[in-house]
Amino acid sequence: MRGQQQRVLADLVDFNSGTEFGKQYGFDRIRDIDDLRKAVPIQDYAAHAPLIERTAAGEPNLLTADRPVVYFTSSGSTGAHKKIPITPRFMRTTFFPFYYAAWAPLLESFPDIAQRPDAVLNLKHDPLSAPPTTADGQPHVGASQVDFGEKFGEPLSAELGTAAPWATLPVDVAPDDHLEKMYLRLRLAVQSDVRCLIGINPAMIAAVPYQLELWWDRIVRDVRDGTLGGVPYGSPDPHRAAELERLAAYFGVVNPSQVWPRVRALFGWTTGVASLYLPALRERFGAGVQALPAPVAASEGPVGVPLDRHGSAGSLVVSAAVYEFVDADADLAPDTQTLLPHELEVGREYHVIFSHVGGLYRYAVGDVIRVEDLVDGVPRVAYAGRANRSDAVGERLRESQVVRALRTALDATGLGISNVACRVERQAGASHYVFAVAPHTSWQAAESSRFAVLLDAALQRESADYRRARADRRLCAPALRLLDPTAFHQDWHAAVGSGIRPTQVKDRLFRQDDRLWQRLTGTTPA
Template structure:
């Protein structure tokens, strides 16, 4: 039962499997923990706490709940060549880099070959779930825009790469059964092309060439799908030319990608090029997805968490097509699936599958003194922590997710804050609320309040020679354009003038660049290499703007005594309030420095 087989073509059998797993969630969780402890009781990590013993109660009493800083020394040792058995009885085959961290470099999570089987199991379950809600998906293809990212080699020769790059390069993806529900317009060669621009062009070209067969479109994240729309907006004349002539542009130099796309183009198709061109010429681009791919039934992208900010743009471009978030996963492990995929994005809940890992939850409190962030945090010290099992969570309460995986993580705090919305059989369903401490995110970047403060502290030093002080600031992620970008509202106090709009624009632009240079490597990569984040912007507001923001928050119920300026605002009304008081706008004019993470920093000693 812990790792049952799942045939995505057997819809009835797959549905029955989901019912069995969720109905027996408590027993399955116990089996998972027993298997993990039996396998790994001899590892250095677990032996240090359990001394060769096992059992749920002893595990909970002796093994501490940990964060990444407490796991990192073991990861560094693996990266530098020490044996896998320090944390796992199974060989660690690679390290998976997280999308973001506050530590300046991506976190790295251990993984094994077996874990790819577990990921494939979850992917296979998505098909029967969708077929319960959408008919006829076997009558066409999916236009999924999927990409790989650079990977590195650790000093010991382990590969470190993002989790999706690992999956797309695995035999599980490349040898996946092309069942009638699992056919994509993008050839594997285009997905695996290391040049992201060539990959994007070729995948869109294949999707347009096969437009009449497309029944669903998507990407992993909403931000990636919108980048594809922007790319299409910039390159549709060239894409139409390729279709019209039946040839691929000369600048597509990746040989395997070029050959694979050439096989799909086959021959000139002027009629199709004319249809696509006529739609792309129409302004505005409202419902462009539905117009270019008229048979599309839904858009498959993650729109929960920080991706929710893209919903208005997605609705504009998709013409009201359902937005479907199918699964919940991370670099640590894959967690669960959405059993009601056509729910509105605001109502999406994920059912954690009890065989994927051993799940625990830290009780969290919803705080009311953070203005517009609506934050939920876990407030505890030492032994005061209260952790409950998967089946013991309560509807309506907030929790932080803790996982024990088959790959060597034990009672690890993932950092995701979840709200229990109900149960499917005995398995709870959760709405993703936010990442712990994260205040800003546009793409795969995750900037927390502490890192933002450090960056602003460095930038405001540039103001001192001008006799100018930063008195207040807040921020938000502006996703009204593509790509989105960080916006900071600054209220300044100057000695020379009461009008902060007269401040030197070159200095303010340097402030923008300084903030960007101080943010972590994931942000800088998204800005400098991926170009998935636009230049950071500082909007200077006139004096009194933040007093007005406080008045607004207090009017909504915040306590005057406990009020703290929110370092990130999400309310449109609050943003508009500050917008009305903007006296100057400044943008970063430089790309921040970024280079791929080298493992030299991870060497022990």
Template sequence: MGLKAALSKPFAAFIVKGINKWKKDAIGAQKETLSQLIDSAKNTSFGKDHGFASIQTYDDFKRAVPIRDYEELRPYIERVVAGEPDVMWKGKPLYFAKTSGTTSGVKYIPLSKESVPEHVKAARNALLTYVNETGKTGFINGKMIFLQGSPILKKKNGINVGRLSGIVAHLVPGYLQKNRLPSYETNCIEDWEQKVDAIVEETFNEDMTLISGIPPWVQMYFDRLTLKAGGKKIKDIFKNFTLFVYGGVNYEPYRAKIEESIGKRVDTIETYPASEGFIAYQDSQQDKSLLLLANAGMFYEFIAADEYYNDNPLRVSLEDVELEKNYALILNTNAGLWGYSIGDTIKFVSKNPYKILVTGRIKHFISAFGEHVIGEEVEHALLTVAKEEGVGITEFTVAPQVETPQGELPYHEWFVEFSTAPKDLNAFSKKVDEALQKKNIYYFDLIEGKILQPLIIRSLKKDAFVNYMRSQGKLGGQNKVPRLSNDRKIADNLSSFIN
């Protein structure tokens, strides 16, 4: 056992002791966080405009600060981007995380000197809780790879700008730098396919023990490693590879194919980092849910997803959430985002401690006929049947088809790239439809009432989604294919890939 591995166990025990302390009083931690946030920002432009100096309670806060998305906060954010200090948070941000919004174009999310350490701490603690629970430290002695965006940062009015994953590359603690791959030069390659090829060359003969990234892009890395190795499994290329850390998408659609590529099941840790803050991580190998970080410089609010688009939806704090209810997540952060609708939906599966599952995106749903089908439901329907039938799924997305020939009912059109195709696609589609009806009563009623016909699955050619993302200039990095859309923009582009 190396020195770092030996030291990690007592350090992990110390860190977990602190985590357990705030876990027992997450409500208290959230109340304290809100108080600190308001006090820190009361002299900013936003704080003065919203009367922070007179806010005493959460009810006061709700009356003073409305829920806004990026577009609605843009007037304030543009002042921050222009270099004005003390607008939404004291001083100026350390970084802007540059993201691509579906409705807002390029978005600049501020990261402050208070928020940046929380990102680093959460990533570290996810690994330390794993060490503390399992006692496994072998991965610490080997090489670790983080498949991420370019670390090249640009300046905008004196502030560094880059993708979140590229910014994070600059924040890796010194004690991990010698273990970390790829090299800085390789990480700077902008073209994703060239970058993956370079990473393969750089890591092929290394002792890789931990691999981290968004599952579809990790799969691309694995495919190219296997090709170079003449068909060998990843376990035979990296004999000490034992831990896969991922985030950004639900792992389950990718699990079977990734495990097949590896050749064995390895431990996994799911994380929930966003540009706006590191929100949660999986803290136990016995439980797939994620521990909500109640003392990470963010005050959370929640709006029931089915009320989100109402004129005056009820918003609640952690104290009043209900289990198994789908919520839109609202953030107030120590980087100056206030009443900010991040766009994600979550549900609580435990309140002791507070643990969540990420269920989708508030704008990623299908409700062309009032069915309001969400990502969690389509994933459950497809994956349950696929497991029963021995079918492998590479990627998929769903959209409504309203414009049908005269006399034919509209339907949900599923575009699926199979790694192992069903023997009978029509029979498979029927089972998926029945599974979805069981998950969503509104969809059931529309099928029963002959408003919709059962869903239709289109089988796509191999690498259809990779080629689609390439055509959109969104190959690799933090880019993800939406599971479902209420329009046909993605579906129409995928039609040319149908088998």
């Protein structure tokens, strides 16, 4: 592992030593990781942004010796659209080896899903005929909107499901009308024997049962009439329409397991908030359906890739980037001391920092990972949440701490949820956390009260800062606000309906924005 990391470092500084960044930080004098640490401070996107913007305006040789041919967009935690420069060299040496490995467990476990183009419903695939561009004329799009075969000469890179009848919609629809595009794809997919759904962002998969119910009458009508969004398409299929109507009448609720009885796998992130609702969600897709974890990665670069059926974690991609880590409880600064992969401890959580040949150096990606175990000395890591904390009165809560506390309370009570979010509110001069919970089934008053007590106790065990805030009465006991089971799905649809791409509307545990909280809960914040 150490030898591989040294080779990655040597390659990236050699390739980019003549760039403006390389000259500024003396890449020609960097021989090992200690040299890199001394020469280059830890940096975030804002620190890289000036050179990225100049690159996007057409200026060469700034961050990388290779010219970007596309810029990935990423919403990050702030919602602002980043421009991540993607170069041929990055794709060849960093991205594609990781990318191909990411699909291996799915294909090895369920080889039948690759035998027909319509066996996979790829929810994230969203090609654009006229993508937006940067000033240098290159596309500025999401990774799921790029044809890797065309851009990088990799015809085998086409994802599962991208040749399905619904992959390229045969009717005109506005590029930002994402809900209509989702409807049209579902309407086409109900006439196929779907075996697998790919979402990466699990909120997209969680939306499917809700969407089937929401659009059911319209779907059945389109199938019966041979129309697609009311436009003639194919032949009328009254037999399938009648079958769908019988299913809905018999079961009373439309589940994906009835529409696609041979679904076998869901592919997406399985950690974070999703880990709390995935057990109930899988049931709606059928008994025995497996949830396989998507890679631990960001638009900026890969971190971990599952190489087997582990439910949440993947091996660190030691051939892709030079990795450094900082304890998750620490605050990042340009000169923060870092740990290397061989210094990580199982069960601990860390900030991720990486450097790669694509032009990001000692880049703090804003994610926290948890080390689950070691495989042949290589850390196997799971996504633990964003690096941002909820810190109203010094409690410094991380997403993973709250998720674990929620899981403890759910397990102790036997309750289930469809989703959850929280925020700090101040009432009668005191602050407390309010948890908005969409229950999977109805909760009794006594169950809700016990859940809140157990959650408070679990939070105190997870976080010493939260425990002190409770002891000092800076925080009162948390409150519970039970929502309609579909509240988060409605909120997700509202966000997508506003023009945000579905891949970027992710589960957000901490929600301090008053307007968005009111949209979710239907109440005015205190």
